[in-house]
Amino acid sequence: MAYWRVPLDIKKVEVPHGNVHIDKEQCKGCKFCVEYCPRDVLEMSAEFNRKGYHYPVVLKQGACVNCNLCEMICPDFSIFVMEGKPRNPEADEIIDRKDNQ
Amino acid sequence: MKADPIGVATGSHYIDGDHACAEGAIAAGCRFLAGYPITPSTEVAERVAERFPFVGGQFIQMEDELASMAAVSGAVWGGAKSMTVTSGPGFSLMMENLGLATMMEVPCVLVNVQRGGPSTGLPTLTGQADMMQARWGSHGDYELISICPNSPQECFDLTIEAFNLSEKWRVPVMFMMDECVGHMIEKVVIPEADKIEITPREFYKGDKEKYRPFRFDGKGIAPMVKAGDGYFIHITGLTHDERGYPVINEQAQDKNVRHLVDKILKNEDKIRIIEEDQIDGADVVVVSYGITSRVALKAVELARKKGIKVGIMRLITVWPFPESRIRELAPKVKAFVVPEINLGQICLEVERCAQGKAKTTLVSHAGGWVHDPADILKAIEEGVK
Amino acid sequence: MSNSKGQILSNKLEIPKSDELKHPMEGYLREERFPHIWCSTCGIGTVLTGFITGLQKSGLDREKVAVVSGIGCSGRAAGYLRLDSFHSTHGRAIPFATGLALGNPELKVVVISGDGDIAAIGGNHFIHAARRNMNLTVICINNFNYAMTGGQAGPTTPEEANASTAPFGCYEYPFNLPFLAESSGAIYVARWTSLHIRRVSNSISEALLKPGFSFIEVIAPCPTLYARRNRLGSGLDLMKFYHDSAIIDHNADTRDIDIGYQDRITIGKFVDKDKPTFLENKDNFLKKKLGDKFIQYTGQNWE
Numbered sequence: 001m002a003y004w005r006v007p008l009d010i011k012k013v014e015v016p017h018g019n020v021h022i023d024k025e026q027c028k029g030c031k032f033c034v035e036y037c038p039r040d041v042l043e044m045s046a047e048f049n050r051k052g053y054h055y056p057v058v059l060k061q062g063a064c065v066n067c068n069l070c071e072m073i074c075p076d077f078s079i080f081v082m083e084g085k086p087r088n089p090e091a092d093e094i095i096d097r098k099d100n101q
Numbered sequence: 102m103k104a105d106p107i108g109v110a111t112g113s114h115y116i117d118g119d120h121a122c123a124e125g126a127i128a129a130g131c132r133f134l135a136g137y138p139i140t141p142s143t144e145v146a147e148r149v150a151e152r153f154p155f156v157g158g159q160f161i162q163m164e165d166e167l168a169s170m171a172a173v174s175g176a177v178w179g180g181a182k183s184m185t186v187t188s189g190p191g192f193s194l195m196m197e198n199l200g201l202a203t204m205m206e207v208p209c210v211l212v213n214v215q216r217g218g219p220s221t222g223l224p225t226l227t228g229q230a231d232m233m234q235a236r237w238g239s240h241g242d243y244e245l246i247s248i249c250p251n252s253p254q255e256c257f258d259l260t261i262e263a264f265n266l267s268e269k270w271r272v273p274v275m276f277m278m279d280e281c282v283g284h285m286i287e288k289v290v291i292p293e294a295d296k297i298e299i300t301p302r303e304f305y306k307g308d309k310e311k312y313r314p315f316r317f318d319g320k321g322i323a324p325m326v327k328a329g330d331g332y333f334i335h336i337t338g339l340t341h342d343e344r345g346y347p348v349i350n351e352q353a354q355d356k357n358v359r360h361l362v363d364k365i366l367k368n369e370d371k372i373r374i375i376e377e378d379q380i381d382g383a384d385v386v387v388v389s390y391g392i393t394s395r396v397a398l399k400a401v402e403l404a405r406k407k408g409i410k411v412g413i414m415r416l417i418t419v420w421p422f423p424e425s426r427i428r429e430l431a432p433k434v435k436a437f438v439v440p441e442i443n444l445g446q447i448c449l450e451v452e453r454c455a456q457g458k459a460k461t462t463l464v465s466h467a468g469g470w471v472h473d474p475a476d477i478l479k480a481i482e483e484g485v486k
Numbered sequence: 487m488s489n490s491k492g493q494i495l496s497n498k499l500e501i502p503k504s505d506e507l508k509h510p511m512e513g514y515l516r517e518e519r520f521p522h523i524w525c526s527t528c529g530i531g532t533v534l535t536g537f538i539t540g541l542q543k544s545g546l547d548r549e550k551v552a553v554v555s556g557i558g559c560s561g562r563a564a565g566y567l568r569l570d571s572f573h574s575t576h577g578r579a580i581p582f583a584t585g586l587a588l589g590n591p592e593l594k595v596v597v598i599s600g601d602g603d604i605a606a607i608g609g610n611h612f613i614h615a616a617r618r619n620m621n622l623t624v625i626c627i628n629n630f631n632y633a634m635t636g637g638q639a640g641p642t643t644p645e646e647a648n649a650s651t652a653p654f655g656c657y658e659y660p661f662n663l664p665f666l667a668e669s670s671g672a673i674y675v676a677r678w679t680s681l682h683i684r685r686v687s688n689s690i691s692e693a694l695l696k697p698g699f700s701f702i703e704v705i706a707p708c709p710t711l712y713a714r715r716n717r718l719g720s721g722l723d724l725m726k727f728y729h730d731s732a733i734i735d736h737n738a739d740t741r742d743i744d745i746g747y748q749d750r751i752t753i754g755k756f757v758d759k760d761k762p763t764f765l766e767n768k769d770n771f772l773k774k775k776l777g778d779k780f781i782q783y784t785g786q787n788w789e
Binding site for chain 3 (some may be wrong): 347357
């Protein structure tokens with residue numbers, strides 16, 4: 001990303017944003033959502049749920065672009081995304097970098 | 102309610118039992134038939150295929166009998182009054198989905214025009230050897246209703262009765278004809294529509310959340326709804342609870358299966374249709390059904406001429422078996438004579454219910470033709486001794 | 487909340503609490519029956535989400551949509567959907583659905599079942615419903631084996647693949663289901679994998695809106711039996727395999743899209759044409775032959 005020039009109107013650009021919600025008790029730990037999230041929003045938990053599965057946790061909530069793929073690919077109906085206020089991509093970057101440190 | 106005049110071919114007809122059965126079904130309001138050709142039942146489907154376009158019915162010839170019986174259950178949940186028609190080998194194929202219909206408590210009529218078996222057997226000749234299959238054919242415990250007509254007129258009248266009973270008890274009814282009755286041509290009088298009594302299906306109309314497609318408390322039969330009415334029913338062939346949801350355990354099985362059996366057996370007296378003649382004081386009672394009951398009449402007539410006190414008991418509903426009636430008669434008579442075109446099926450039931458208090462004599466016939474009345478007479482004579 | 491690295495997630499976003507929210511598919515599911523019976527990493531649940539979103543997208547009145555399933559793992563699908571749903575006998579989902587669709591012609595009837603149910607024990611019903619162009623949408627979840635009963639070989643098990651009744655590998659030729667459907671007369675034929683869930687969903691929504699016999703095969707991972715017996719890893723590994731070996735080719739000739747063992751999988755929408763349905767044909771034909779005397783069946787008259 002460092003090689004890209006920052007567009008002049010970056011502050012005006014808005015990208016869709018979603019809030020990820022996880023019903024951890026329903027999860028059977030298949031990792032489909034973690035693997036296929038295009039923005040790497042999710043990560044598997046270290047803890048187990050009641051059934052003894054690791055479940056996904058949100059690593060970078062701000063990075064979610066409300067694509068709903070996790071919701072659709074989840075075989076256990078345990079994750080879903082609600083549309084949030086569109087966000088400025090710059091703000092996402094900030095959160096991303098902070099989380100990845 | 103009264104029959105819809107559109108389906109009632111009022112008048113005198115000279116037709117065979119198969120055609121009379123088809124007319125009975127249409128008069129009863131049956132508007133869905135899924136079937137597969139098989140001798141000697143095909144004429145029923147043929148007549149229906151010809152008549153349905155004029156009465157607003159839905160006929161489909163399926164790819165086999167498995168599919169036919171499955172389609173009947175589907176159509177009933179779609180809201181139609183439905184039936185299928187078959188004979189021996191097809192009856193065997195239908196057993197799988199007959200079990201499904203029983204479990205789903207589907208009101209429908211399954212016509213079996215019996216022929217000689219086993220396997221392909223005697224496709225064009227008569228038999229009565231599917232009587233136990235009508236009772237025990239599908240796996241698991243269940244109870245159904247079976248009706249045996251003995252004339253084309255009865256094929257008309259009792260087909261309507263079969264539909265009425267099926268709607269009342271939410272159960273598949275076996276209409277057990279035989280090749281003789283099916284192909285016998287006689288006068289059939291079809292009355293005016295307003296003389297034909299029809300039992301309508303009970304539909305639930307209340308609160309959608311509270312609807313239960315089944316009722317296992319022994320206090321009645323649950324009303325039905327049809328798919329598309331917004332009740333979002335779930336109906337399964339698995340052991341289920343009153344919501345229709347699968348429950349795989351001992352307790353649920355007990356409730357579900359006992360309900361299927363009890364709703365018929367505990368109401369046997371309300372379902373039972375039997376004909377009796379000169380039973381009081383009789384030494385011998387001839388118990389028969391279907392075409393054999395007509396042959397037996399001749400034998401009884403001959404025996405009475407010889408001074409033997411013979412009573413007649415004709416089973417119109419063979420299943421549920423009129424157990425209490427046989428038990429009641431057994432101590433009063435010397436013998437039961439049971440002629441049937443098989444090597445001993447219903448005679449076993451008579452023997453069981455007689456509990457040794459009266460002799461039970463089988464007059465068997467392997468199939469292909471009806472009895473010689475002399476054989477039945479011989480058994481009656483031996484019975485008095 | 488913390489992640490596996492023990493970091494505290496900084497999150498300045500305003501997020502509503504989960505317990506105030508509802509899963510967007512919730513109304514379409516019988517929540518009281520959850521969790522479902524399917525194994526971890528099994529693909530059937532994914533196909534079910536594809537069906538629900540497809541149904542939502544189609545805009546059909548859900549009161550007029552009924553689902554019929556047969557027996558097997560996929561056969562349980564109907565029982566989890568809050569629609570009019572029926573769980574019939576093994577292989578008979580299609581004839582049951584045929585009866586349902588004819589008994590109430592207002593309905594759009596969907597069959598969701600497995601490869602064994604639809605192509606083996608129900609194979610005859612499948613080709614005949616396609617031949618008649620019955621107004622049904624058939625979704626066949628193909629996991630290459632009989633999973634409910636313990637991983638036996640089925641009509642779609644690829645040659646070489648191991649199954650409990652093919653302990654040294656399968657030596658039968660499998661069915662190529664899209665070819666079977668097309669040659670039998672289906673008007674819409676597609677094949678996807680459970681990885682291509684958006685396409686599954688779009689395909690289902692298209693198929694639901696098409697009157698006639700539509701068929702969608704969805705390849706789904708069976709981690710517990712097919713993958714385990716063949717040492718293919720988890721369902722996730724199979725998803726990765728689909729990612730690498732599935733090729734989208736909408737113009738593919740269905741004759742050429744057999745699936746070999748761990749071989750290329752050709753996916754896409756292969757057939758999309760229009761043809762009058764069984765009922766349209768029946769009613770038009772009889773109207774033409776019998777004129778005004780013909781009375782069309784529009785549902786049983788109980789009055």
